Every structure is written in structure tokens, then in C-alpha cells.
Amino acid sequence: MPFMDFVNEHKSTDGPLVLRPGDPGYEDELAGFQTGFAPRPDAVFAASSAADVVAAVRYAARRGLPVRVQATGHGLPGPSEGGVLVTTRRMDGVSVDPVARTARLGAGVRWGQVVTAAAPHGLAPVNGSAPSVGAVGYVLGGGLGILAREFGYAADHVRSLDVVTADGRLRHVTPESEPDLYWALLGGGGGLGVVTGLETGLVPVASLYGGSVSFDGRRVGAAAVLRAWEEWTRTVPEGLTSSFAAVPYPDLPALPEALRGRYVVSVRVAHTGADGDRVAAPLRRIGPALADSLRRMPYTESHTVHSDPDVPHAYYGEGAVLRELDLAGAGELLARTGPDAGGAMCVVQVNHLGGALAASGAPNSVPHRDGRFLVRLLAVGDRAAARERLDAAFAPLGPVTIGRALNFAFGAGDRTDGLWDAETRKRLALIRSRYDPASLFDGN
Structure with a gap:
């Protein structure tokens, strides 16, 4: 069947909406959380049902066209040209x-x-x-x-x-x-x-103890906070989850005045136990806090533990799973990504792994379960410059890196080494x- 005949046939309510470059709605259908790059398919199948997806895959298979998938557009691996894109955002039951x-x-x-x-x-x-x-x-x-x-x-x-x-x-x-x-x-x-x-x-789980304690990274020292957090992770209950983050905010009028030009270093905590304040007490002794949001909260507020940005933007990311946290190497990484390093803004996050994550009994292919920490970097700006900065920042951790994290390889393109x-x-x-x-x- 010629392509346009197929398109016309499936523009009814009984099939997927199919869009080509230049069609009204094509650009809107491609839009997602990632704004730094996007796929440019020959055809977009805007699926509303499993039957729509079947139609898209069968169409592509008959013509030998590659098929890609996009829901919210957060984790795109990189730009792409041609083929068929199936968007699934309407399948939200x-x-x-x-x-x-x-x-x-x-x-x-x-x-x-x-x-x-x-x-x-x-x-x-x-x-x-x-x-x-x-x-x-x-x-x-x-x-x-x-x-x-x-x-x-x-x-x-x-x-x-x-x-x-x-x-x-x-x-x-x-x-x-x-x-x-x-x-x-x-x-x-x-x-x-x-x-x-x-x-x-x-x-x-209906509630949890969580939130973050934030410090001035220049005054207290980002590496000092990281060191204190790493020591603290050795003492916490097996099920407590935490992470370290370092964000060098630019001096921009669009930001809240309290953040402009500031290097904010935070420790985030999530714990279902009843002893949260006691367990978190050492974090409050690290130094003078810029903010402290640790509290008991309903699970519906759990997103405030990290307060991830909710505005679409351009970003490039990578994640390295470590067998241990080399504090000297991590300190060098902070120096290469901090406010005095120059270049594109780079956000650092270090997740404490282990606990139930290390269990190997589940029948799935999730790799690197022996990792003890995950270091994630997120860079903004020009894609090539961002990738170069990410690679340079990760270099000091090479000796303790056992692999990469698939969910955090944003803009990595076809590079699959180390993912498994x-x-x-x-x-x-x-x-x-x-x-x-x-x-x-x-x-x-």
C-alpha cells in the first residue's frame, strides 16, 4: 500500500493518527521533556491503543523501516533521522x-x-x-x-x-x-x-521520612560534605536510601535570589522507618545549613525529596556504577564540574546503592548489582561540548567503575559499551x- 493511502486510511477514529514532516501537529507530536535534540522520523504513529502499535510495527516491518518509541521524551538516547516513531503518551490508563x-x-x-x-x-x-x-x-x-x-x-x-x-x-x-x-x-x-x-x-507505604539538607558548597566544601555523607552511609539502616548532589547555579534573574550564583550541595534522604530524625542527626552536624526539609511526609509528597525540575530543557547525561566510592577521584570530579571549572553547567548526583538493589534473585537483566554507588552527571549547553565535559569529569573514577547506567545515558547516541x-x-x-x-x- 502506498504510504499516503495508508495515512489516509488510518486518519479515521479506528486507527492511529499518522503524521509526516510538514503535517500540522508533526512538530508538537515530537515535543518532549528533552529539548536539546529530537527524532525526525518519516512517519509518526500517534498510538492510542495496542492495536495502533500493531499497525505501526507491521507497516514498518513490511518496508524494513526502523521503529523507535517515545512516551514523555525524558530519556532519549540521541537525535535520529527517518523511520517510524511510535508515540505512546495517549496510552495513559x-x-x-x-x-x-x-x-x-x-x-x-x-x-x-x-x-x-x-x-x-x-x-x-x-x-x-x-x-x-x-x-x-x-x-x-x-x-x-x-x-x-x-x-x-x-x-x-x-x-x-x-x-x-x-x-x-x-x-x-x-x-x-x-x-x-x-x-x-x-x-x-x-x-x-x-x-x-x-x-x-x-x-x-503511605508515608516516609525524607527531604534534604543543603549547604553552601564554597563555605562548607563540596568534597567535605561528600566525605561526611559517605561515612554516614556506612552506619545507616539497610533500607535507607540517600544521595548526594552538587549544583553550581548560574547567576541568572530567572532563578530565585537565594540560588543565584550559589554552589548548593545537598544530601537527600528517604526512609520508611520511625527513627528518621535520629538517623539523620549526623547530617545536620556537617555544617551550617542553607535549608533543611527533612520531615515525615505522605508518600504523595515524595517527589519533594529531590525536587527535580519539571520544565522541559536541553540536557546530556551519563551514569557510572562504582564498586566503591573513591573519595580522591570523586573530589577531582567535583573540581572539574564545580563553579570554578568553567564550561557548561554540570549537576552531580551520587546515589548510595546496595541493600535490596544487590539482590540477584529477580528474573531480569538489570546489570551491575554489585555496585555500591552510582555517580550521575547532567550537563547543559552544546551537545558536543557537554559530552566532552562529561567524559573528562568521569575519568578520575575509571579505576573503580564497573559499568554505565542505562537509564541515565541521555544523549549518548549509539554508544552501548559498559551498559551490561x-x-x-x-x-x-x-x-x-x-x-x-x-x-x-x-x-x-
Whole structure:
């Protein structure tokens, strides 16, 4: 069928909206949280149902066109040209079964929607820090959550997935029905098909102790705060989750006056135990605080622990999983990314891993579970300059790095080295060759 005949046929209410470059709505359909780059497909299938996704995949497969997927546009790997893009943002249904403690999520659901739906039942998903992030893409990359050390990766809680594979077939995938595909989807990223929805377990959490303590990085010293936090992580309960962050704010009128030109260093905490103030007391002794938001809060306020930006912008990121935190190397990284280093603004975050994250019993492909810390860098500005700065900043941690973090490789393009260990990579390749022999989904 000629392309335009296909487009016209599917512009009815019975099929997906299909857009080409120059069509009204094409640019709006591509827009997402990432503004630094975007895909430029030959055709966009704006899916509202699994049937729409089947139509898109079958169309692309018949013509040998690559297929990419976009929900919220947070974790784009890089710019792309041509092929077919399936957008899933309209598939945003959520249903909660409070008895089974599960939730059914459509492909375009954002975590904030799931938190809101689960809260009336005293339940919570194993979600990330930003409520605007798409749940499905987050889970396929593993999913490092607010309470990660207590409950593990989000991928560890998935019961089943619905996925359209390269043969145009909609499959309901469970650990029992198709164990290899289930294993590969959860942790392997998006290279095996288009996930149209999934069922995940919920956890019995209605509130938590959390927030952050922030310091002036110039006055107290970013490296000193990092050192004190690392020492503190050795003493905390097994299920307590925390992270360190360093943000050199530019001196811009658009920022709150209290942040303009300031180097803010913070420790963030999330803990379900009743002893939060006692456990966090050493953090309050690090130095004079710029702000202290540690408190007991309903889980619906858990996004305030990190207060991630909610305005779309351009950014480039990378994450290194470490076997241990080399404080000397991390200090050099802070020097290379701090306010006196020059170049593009660079945000540093260090996550404490271990706890339930280290469990290896889940039947999924989430790698690097032996890592003790994750260092994440986020740079803004020109893409080439940002990537160069990220590579230089990570260099001092090379000797203790065991791999990269798939969910935080923003703008990394086709670079896949280090995302999985050699054994996992080999098994993923074998499964991909079985389910996608023509490499229809390689761009994901």
C-alpha cells in the first residue's frame, strides 16, 4: 500500500493518527521533556491503543523501516533521522487492584499518576524521583527509585508486560509464558519491541521520612560534605536510601535570589522507618545549613525529596556504577564540574546503592548489582561540548567503575559499551536475534 493511502486510511477514529514532516501537529507530536535534540522520523504513529502499535510495527516491518518509541521524551538516547516513531503518551490508563497490591499501567503513564492512584489504598509504586517521567521506559531500564535500597529496582516488581514484537504480534509476557523475553525486556532497555502496558506490584507505604539538607558548597566544601555523607552511609539502616548532589547555579534573574550564583550541595534522604530524625542527626552536624526539609511526609509528597525540575530543557547525561566510592577521584570530579571549572553547567548526583538493589534473585537483566554507588552527571549547553565535559569529569573514577547506567545515558547516541556485563550482553544479543532478526528496534 502506498504510504499516503495508508495515512489516509488510518486518519479515521479506528486507527492511529499518522503524521509526516510538514503535517500540522508533526512538530508538537515530537515535543518532549528533552529539548536539546529530537527524532525526525518519516512517519509518526500517534498510538492510542495496542492495536495502533500493531499497525505501526507491521507497516514498518513490511518496508524494513526502523521503529523507535517515545512516551514523555525524558530519556532519549540521541537525535535520529527517518523511520517510524511510535508515540505512546495517549496510552495513559492506570488501574489499581488494592487486594492484589498491583497496578496496570499504560505505555504513556507518568509516575505521578500512579502515585496518586495508589495512595488512597495505602500503597505506592517503586517509582523514581520525578513524577513527570514515563513509568514504562523507566522500568525497562531497571528503575532506580526513591526507596531503592528498601525495595530494589522497579523491574524487580513487574508481574507481566504486553509487548508488540517485530513480527507484529501482541504478546502477554510473564516469567512463565516467555521467560527469555521477560528477562530481556526488564533491564535490556527498549530493543525488543514496543511495550504497550505492564502490571507491577505495589508496596505498602503511605508515608516516609525524607527531604534534604543543603549547604553552601564554597563555605562548607563540596568534597567535605561528600566525605561526611559517605561515612554516614556506612552506619545507616539497610533500607535507607540517600544521595548526594552538587549544583553550581548560574547567576541568572530567572532563578530565585537565594540560588543565584550559589554552589548548593545537598544530601537527600528517604526512609520508611520511625527513627528518621535520629538517623539523620549526623547530617545536620556537617555544617551550617542553607535549608533543611527533612520531615515525615505522605508518600504523595515524595517527589519533594529531590525536587527535580519539571520544565522541559536541553540536557546530556551519563551514569557510572562504582564498586566503591573513591573519595580522591570523586573530589577531582567535583573540581572539574564545580563553579570554578568553567564550561557548561554540570549537576552531580551520587546515589548510595546496595541493600535490596544487590539482590540477584529477580528474573531480569538489570546489570551491575554489585555496585555500591552510582555517580550521575547532567550537563547543559552544546551537545558536543557537554559530552566532552562529561567524559573528562568521569575519568578520575575509571579505576573503580564497573559499568554505565542505562537509564541515565541521555544523549549518548549509539554508544552501548559498559551498559551490561559481557554475559548479560551476550544473552541479550541472542534473544534479540530471535525476536527481532531484522533489527527493527535497534535504535532503541
